[in-house]
Amino acid sequence: MKYILLMTGTKAGIETYRTWSKSDVEAHFAFLGKLNKELTEAGELVANDGLSSPEEAKVVRAGNDGLPITDGVFPESKEFLLGYWIVDVDSPERAYEIAARLSAGPAPGAGRTSMPIEVRQIMSKRTSEL
Amino acid sequence: MKENVPLNDRLEHLLRELAPQVLTVVARRFRDFAAAEDAVQEALIAAAMQWPHEGVPENPRGWLIRVAIRRMLDALRSETARRDREDEVGAEAELFTQPELSLEPEMDDTLNLFFMCCHPVLSAPSSIALTLRALGGLTTAEIAHAFLVPEPTMAQRISRAKATIKHSGVRLERPTAKERAERLRAVLHVLYLIFNEGYAASSGAEMQRLELSREGIRLAHAVCALLPDDPEVTGLLALMLLTDARRRARSGPDSELIPLDKQDRSLWDQQEIAEGTALLRAAISRGAVGLYQLQAAIAALHDEARTAAETDWPQILALYGLMLKLTENPMVALNHAVATAMVHGAAKGLELLKPLDADSRMAKNHRLNAVCGHLLEMSGDLEGATAQYRLAASRTMSAPEQRYLLTQAARLGERVADTTGTG
Numbered sequence: 248m249k250y251i252l253l254m255t256g257t258k259a260g261i262e263t264y265r266t267w268s269k270s271d272v273e274a275h276f277a278f279l280g281k282l283n284k285e286l287t288e289a290g291e292l293v294a295n296d297g298l299s300s301p302e303e304a305k306v307v308r309a310g311n312d313g314l315p316i317t318d319g320v321f322p323e324s325k326e327f328l329l330g331y332w333i334v335d336v337d338s339p340e341r342a343y344e345i346a347a348r349l350s351a352g353p354a355p356g357a358g359r360t361s362m363p364i365e366v367r368q369i370m371s372k373r374t375s376e377l
Numbered sequence: 378m379k380e381n382v383p384l385n386d387r388l389e390h391l392l393r394e395l396a397p398q399v400l401t402v403v404a405r406r407f408r409d410f411a412a413a414e415d416a417v418q419e420a421l422i423a424a425a426m427q428w429p430h431e432g433v434p435e436n437p438r439g440w441l442i443r444v445a446i447r448r449m450l451d452a453l454r455s456e457t458a459r460r461d462r463e464d465e466v467g468a469e470a471e472l473f474t475q476p477e478l479s480l481e482p483e484m485d486d487t488l489n490l491f492f493m494c495c496h497p498v499l500s501a502p503s504s505i506a507l508t509l510r511a512l513g514g515l516t517t518a519e520i521a522h523a524f525l526v527p528e529p530t531m532a533q534r535i536s537r538a539k540a541t542i543k544h545s546g547v548r549l550e551r552p553t554a555k556e557r558a559e560r561l562r563a564v565l566h567v568l569y570l571i572f573n574e575g576y577a578a579s580s581g582a583e584m585q586r587l588e589l590s591r592e593g594i595r596l597a598h599a600v601c602a603l604l605p606d607d608p609e610v611t612g613l614l615a616l617m618l619l620t621d622a623r624r625r626a627r628s629g630p631d632s633e634l635i636p637l638d639k640q641d642r643s644l645w646d647q648q649e650i651a652e653g654t655a656l657l658r659a660a661i662s663r664g665a666v667g668l669y670q671l672q673a674a675i676a677a678l679h680d681e682a683r684t685a686a687e688t689d690w691p692q693i694l695a696l697y698g699l700m701l702k703l704t705e706n707p708m709v710a711l712n713h714a715v716a717t718a719m720v721h722g723a724a725k726g727l728e729l730l731k732p733l734d735a736d737s738r739m740a741k742n743h744r745l746n747a748v749c750g751h752l753l754e755m756s757g758d759l760e761g762a763t764a765q766y767r768l769a770a771s772r773t774m775s776a777p778e779q780r781y782l783l784t785q786a787a788r789l790g791e792r793v794a795d796t797t798g799t800g
Contacts, residue, residue, distance in 0.1 A: 288533050290534025290537055293526045335526050370773070372776055
């Protein structure tokens with residue numbers, strides 16, 4: 248069964264992250280690289296991507312003429328999607344375990360980011376007889 | 378000799394027929410299944426690239442065995458580079474002077490390969506991937522494509538499955554008489570899962586999953602040929618054919634699901650129905666009835682009805698009753714409740730759903746809500762039915778089913794609005 252693990256954060260959180268020291272940032276990327284390698288070796292990683300900065304985000308609505316109206320101003324409280332992992336695992340528990348690993352990524356001062364990871368099962372196209 | 382002839386279906390069929398035979402020979406020789414499996418993959422790929430240009434060799438199986446053995450020796454050589462090379466040269470000479478006859482696979486070996494790939498030490502997804510590669514002769518890329526995962530991920534899944542087999546000491550040998558029935562059940566279950574994996578609404582990116590249904594049927598045919606007298610093996614093949622026969626009618630032009638009673642029965646594949654029915658008859662005549670035969674018998678009754686109204690529900694109900702004697706699977710109880718409703722009315726069916734409601738195995742299972750919705754609709758409780766369809770829609774993990782269930786809820790919601798509006 249496939250799950251998507253969504254990593255989200257606020258603008259404030261991202262701004263704090265940008266003040267991390269070089270070694271803290273390196274430790275974080277090393278952690279992510281190692282985890283992705285592990286997930287591939289476990290035969291579980293389907294896809295992983297990070298998204299561009301929230302500053303680049305646009306919300307698009309169709310106007311009355313059907314043409315795009317874009318909005319680039321976001322409240323401080325808004326949670327932004329920062330990146331996602333799609334994993335193919337044997338059980339929901341395993342998906343939660345991977346999410347916990349992601350949330351336990353290293354933060355400055357030997358701490359953990361404890362970022363919330365939203366876990367959602369991806370619906371299949373498979374059907375059973377109705 | 379023709380140049381650039383694409384690998385045609387016949388050639389692919391030949392390679393895939395030979396794959397497990399070659400594997401058993403090489404694995405038996407070297408007593409190393411994992412390495413042999415890799416070597417055979419390489420040999421198959423080499424054949425797929427060379428044969429279209431150079432023509433199929435006179436003895437294709439011998440060719441594949443030779444190439445695979447050469448790959449095995451290459452791998453051994455690079456692994457043990459510091460070891461005395463003369464031993465290996467000797468080993469190679471010996472392998473190549475073996476008379477052709479000893480390279481013939483034994484029927485039993487292919488069956489043992491099924492037992493190994495579907496061994497209970499492996500998780501279902503691992504067994505499925507390994508079976509498709511070792512017995513189906515599919516490449517890692519093809520399997521990855523079918524399961525919509527990247528190739529390196531699938532490659533790792535397969536090599537981990539092989540490592541698990543190695544570490545748990547599972548050998549390419551006949552299971553003991555005591556284990557045999559259970560191990561065969563595991564094999565049939567894996568084939569059933571492969572078939573079901575392909576049982577999707579056919580559209581776009583998921584089209585390739587239909588291939589998995591065909592693959593399940595092909596592998597069931599193979600096991601059937603190895604065990605022609607086993608009624609459950611035949612029963613499983615019959616079930617697959619009798620279910621697959623309805624494939625074209627199961628989804629509409631927009632890949633929306635069409636339930637059995639609304640399907641255009643002229644689209645059902647009569648040839649598959651005839652084949653499945655004949656197999657089922659042969660299986661049942663052997664006397665040992667089992668769950669696959671019973672499911673096939675139910676599928677056959679649906680297939681034989683010219684219209685939904687002509688469906689022989691009393692007979693189907695009796696068959697579900699027999700299944701309940703063989704299994705405690707709550708899904709069977711659920712289908713039994715549907716059949717009961719069709720024969721004795723919705724109220725009787727709804728009564729049977731009550732104990733399932735309390736069954737922890739059915740907790741939050743959308744099928745229970747979907748059936749409940751269906752039976753409530755039959756009984757005229759449209760509001761109750763709408764609520765159950767909505768609940769089912771929120772619980773299913775299948776996108777086409779969710780769409781179907783939401784459509785049912787919406788359809789009933791409109792009827793409820795009409796009734797209250799005019800009344």
